[in-house]
Amino acid sequence: MNLKQLSALLELSQTTVSRALNGYPEVSEQTRRRVLETAQRYGYKPNSNARKLATGRAGSIGYVLPVGRNVDLDPHFVEFLSGLGEHALSREVDLSLTPASYERESEAYRRIAASRSVDGVYLSAMRSDEQRIGLLQELGIPFLAHGRALKPVDGYACVDIDNEAAFHDATRLLLQLGHQRLAFINGDTDYSFAVHRLDGVRRAMTACGLAVGSLQHHSAAMNEENGYRIASALFHNADPATRPTGVLSASMFTTLGIVRALNQLGLKMPDDVSVITHDDVFPFLKPESFSVPLTTTRSSIRAAGARICERLVDIISGVETEPVQEIWPVELIVRASSGPAPTERKVVRRAAEAAQ
Amino acid sequence: MNLKQLSALLELSQTTVSRALNGYPEVSEQTRRRVLETAQRYGYKPNSNARKLATGRAGSIGYVLPVGRNVDLDPHFVEFLSGLGEHALSREVDLSLTPASYERESEAYRRIAASRSVDGVYLSAMRSDEQRIGLLQELGIPFLAHGRALKPVDGYACVDIDNEAAFHDATRLLLQLGHQRLAFINGDTDYSFAVHRLDGVRRAMTACGLAVGSLQHHSAAMNEENGYRIASALFHNADPATRPTGVLSASMFTTLGIVRALNQLGLKMPDDVSVITHDDVFPFLKPESFSVPLTTTRSSIRAAGARICERLVDIISGVETEPVQEIWPVELIVRASSGPAPTERKVVRRAAEAAQ
Numbered sequence: 237m238n239l240k241q242l243s244a245l246l247e248l249s250q251t252t253v254s255r256a257l258n259g260y261p262e263v264s265e266q267t268r269r270r271v272l273e274t275a276q277r278y279g280y281k282p283n284s285n286a287r288k289l290a291t292g293r294a295g296s297i298g299y300v301l302p303v304g305r306n307v308d309l310d311p312h313f314v315e316f317l318s319g320l321g322e323h324a325l326s327r328e329v330d331l332s333l334t335p336a337s338y339e340r341e342s343e344a345y346r347r348i349a350a351s352r353s354v355d356g357v358y359l360s361a362m363r364s365d366e367q368r369i370g371l372l373q374e375l376g377i378p379f380l381a382h383g384r385a386l387k388p389v390d391g392y393a394c395v396d397i398d399n400e401a402a403f404h405d406a407t408r409l410l411l412q413l414g415h416q417r418l419a420f421i422n423g424d425t426d427y428s429f430a431v432h433r434l435d436g437v438r439r440a441m442t443a444c445g446l447a448v449g450s451l452q453h454h455s456a457a458m459n460e461e462n463g464y465r466i467a468s469a470l471f472h473n474a475d476p477a478t479r480p481t482g483v484l485s486a487s488m489f490t491t492l493g494i495v496r497a498l499n500q501l502g503l504k505m506p507d508d509v510s511v512i513t514h515d516d517v518f519p520f521l522k523p524e525s526f527s528v529p530l531t532t533t534r535s536s537i538r539a540a541g542a543r544i545c546e547r548l549v550d551i552i553s554g555v556e557t558e559p560v561q562e563i564w565p566v567e568l569i570v571r572a573s574s575g576p577a578p579t580e581r582k583v584v585r586r587a588a589e590a591a592q
Numbered sequence: 593m594n595l596k597q598l599s600a601l602l603e604l605s606q607t608t609v610s611r612a613l614n615g616y617p618e619v620s621e622q623t624r625r626r627v628l629e630t631a632q633r634y635g636y637k638p639n640s641n642a643r644k645l646a647t648g649r650a651g652s653i654g655y656v657l658p659v660g661r662n663v664d665l666d667p668h669f670v671e672f673l674s675g676l677g678e679h680a681l682s683r684e685v686d687l688s689l690t691p692a693s694y695e696r697e698s699e700a701y702r703r704i705a706a707s708r709s710v711d712g713v714y715l716s717a718m719r720s721d722e723q724r725i726g727l728l729q730e731l732g733i734p735f736l737a738h739g740r741a742l743k744p745v746d747g748y749a750c751v752d753i754d755n756e757a758a759f760h761d762a763t764r765l766l767l768q769l770g771h772q773r774l775a776f777i778n779g780d781t782d783y784s785f786a787v788h789r790l791d792g793v794r795r796a797m798t799a800c801g802l803a804v805g806s807l808q809h810h811s812a813a814m815n816e817e818n819g820y821r822i823a824s825a826l827f828h829n830a831d832p833a834t835r836p837t838g839v840l841s842a843s844m845f846t847t848l849g850i851v852r853a854l855n856q857l858g859l860k861m862p863d864d865v866s867v868i869t870h871d872d873v874f875p876f877l878k879p880e881s882f883s884v885p886l887t888t889t890r891s892s893i894r895a896a897g898a899r900i901c902e903r904l905v906d907i908i909s910g911v912e913t914e915p916v917q918e919i920w921p922v923e924l925i926v927r928a929s930s931g932p933a934p935t936e937r938k939v940v941r942r943a944a945e946a947a948q
Contacts, residue, residue: 325691335681
């Protein structure tokens with residue numbers, strides 16, 4: 237049934253019916269009720285034609301929301317959602333969140349497929365060994381990944397940033413500045429972005445003739461506490477002649493903790509330690525807002541959210557037919573937290589100062 | 593149509609049909625497709641009986657997601673969503689987000705009502721003068737508010753924290769510690785929580801015989817930048833004998849900025865300035881993680897998210913019939929950022945130290 241048929245049935249103008257369905261206030265409550273009841277009885281979906289063009293039947297895209305005791309949704313998700321929501325608004329699609337524990341995740345996708353409550357889904361927090369891609373292909377749900385899996389390598393659509401190149405470039409800068417002893421406080425390497433970043437760090441070290449075994453690499457959830465804990469362990473009572481002089485950090489929150497540890501130990505950026513951090517561009521926490529402004533690898537996660545929505549709608553509506561792997565370059569922004577590696581003499585002098 | 597009827601129609605056992613609908617792998621893809629197609633053709637909804645018990649028809653609760661140029665979803669939302677998602681999982685309900693700009697918000701609610709895509713909605717960021725309550729009552733959508741409006745006063749269900757008492761208690765503590773010159777870096781007073789907090793501060797001042805006009809009150813979005821900007825304006829080149837000695841802060845992010853400003857100006861917590869902050873209990877940013885651990889008013893926004901989901905499902909399913917206004921008490925946790933007001937002599941000494 238289309239709008240014309242519904243209007244004829246109701247003996248109302250198409251304009252009035254359309255207004256009633258879209259909730260405009262000029263239509264009386266009584267008329268609106270009558271229109272809605274008739275529309276429902278005859279299976280007419282408001283905006284169904286416009287929506288079918290834009291997306292599929294449901295007018296909704298889906299996301300399986302990870303919940304459970306050990307899962308903390310983090311602030312990255314809010315920024316991503318802001319971008320996605322903005323684009324969803326322009327395409328008139330809703331976002332449906334289906335909560336699921338990690339163990340019962342595949343069941344959630346199967347239920348989504350069975351109920352046809354959404355026209356497509358996006359995936360995030362891509363794992364190194366990613367089971368969801370095969371599952372969604374089997375279920376025939378249109379999907380798009382935010383990030384990439386290590387396995388399978390291709391055959392699916394994604395939007396990702398070039399994490400490998402970002403951390404390669406950051407590491408190369410530290411090496412060019414004379415740093416030889418590096419530490420990397422990475423995210424959880426169960427996720428592929430963290431593996432890509434580690435690859436980038438190692439590639440830069442190898443290119444410079446540095447043994448990758450000398451890297452002090454730590455993998456942990458990206459939050460203030462872990463940044464503090466790991467940085468404290470790296471620098472507390474460490475010999476100034478052997479401790480790291482260059483630190484790479486996975487996130488702004490990790491770096492909040494690193495900075496707290498350095499402050500407590502009386503170590504200065506960049507005189508004692510250079511720090512380079514990945515920045516997803518949070519409006520609530522900016523690299524310029526640290527007492528020593530942070531050198532960062534920068535890419536807006538909000539822009540990624542908008543792009544994910546745009547491409548997923550294109551995939552659902554058949555505008556995009558081949559699975560494109562879209563990889564965004566990342567900028568390296570130099571601020572005050574990075575500088576030349578301390579010289580031998582400077583290390584001794586700074587140690588003496590700190591001991592006073 | 594129920595599961596028995598559907599199974600009879602398909603000439604399959606109820607177990608097989610149920611498994612097919614729930615996506616268990618032991619059912620062949622061919623059978624699964626046949627079950628799903630038949631279920632859809634005859635309007636059978638997977639889990640519809642179980643879901644109807646728990647909620648309504650859609651198995652989904654809704655939220656109008658604010659988007660637009662001047663809207664930053666902030667990290668509070670992630671924590672709230674974590675709690676809500678955890679409870680939604682246990683009740684097997686989805687969360688449907690409908691993006692809308694502020695100007696077209698009422699249209700979004702009307703569209704939700706018309707499409708019957710959700711069984712109920714929750715409201716958040718309650719405004720002082722709140723139009724949405726009347727609109728939802730008119731539309732007949734079950735709803736629950738996170739927070740309270742100033743108008744209307746009652747007649748709707750909500751979960752809120754006692755912002756008035758929280759900031760009353762925090763202010764009273766500062767007054768008991770001898771602080772006479774107070775500043776409050778508040779959230780945006782377009783929202784009722786910020787008005788309630790200001791009421792609390794003023795009540796404590798009045799009870800202590802202090803003129804409320806002496807309060808330096810600033811209202812702004814809660815982020816690092818505003819905290820820094822406002823604290824800098826309060827303390828830069830300010831006369832130590834007249835500048836505030838006690839600062840109340842609306843959020844952890846605001847306080848990140850306050851602390852940055854104080855550090856830059858060489859002012860110490862609590863010797864020069866006592867700071868008390870509201871803490872929504874973020875796992876990614878803790879009051880203990882500041883170089884001077886923060887005294888806070890504390891209430892878990894994650895717990896509020898879980899409770900909102902629980903009560904909204906109860907309202908939808910008719911378990912809760914009267915509109916209850918549930919107000920949670922807030923704890924006041926004393927840490928190192930608050931202390932006695934500096935004495936006259938100490939002010940002079942500290943100023944001399946700072947000038948060196």
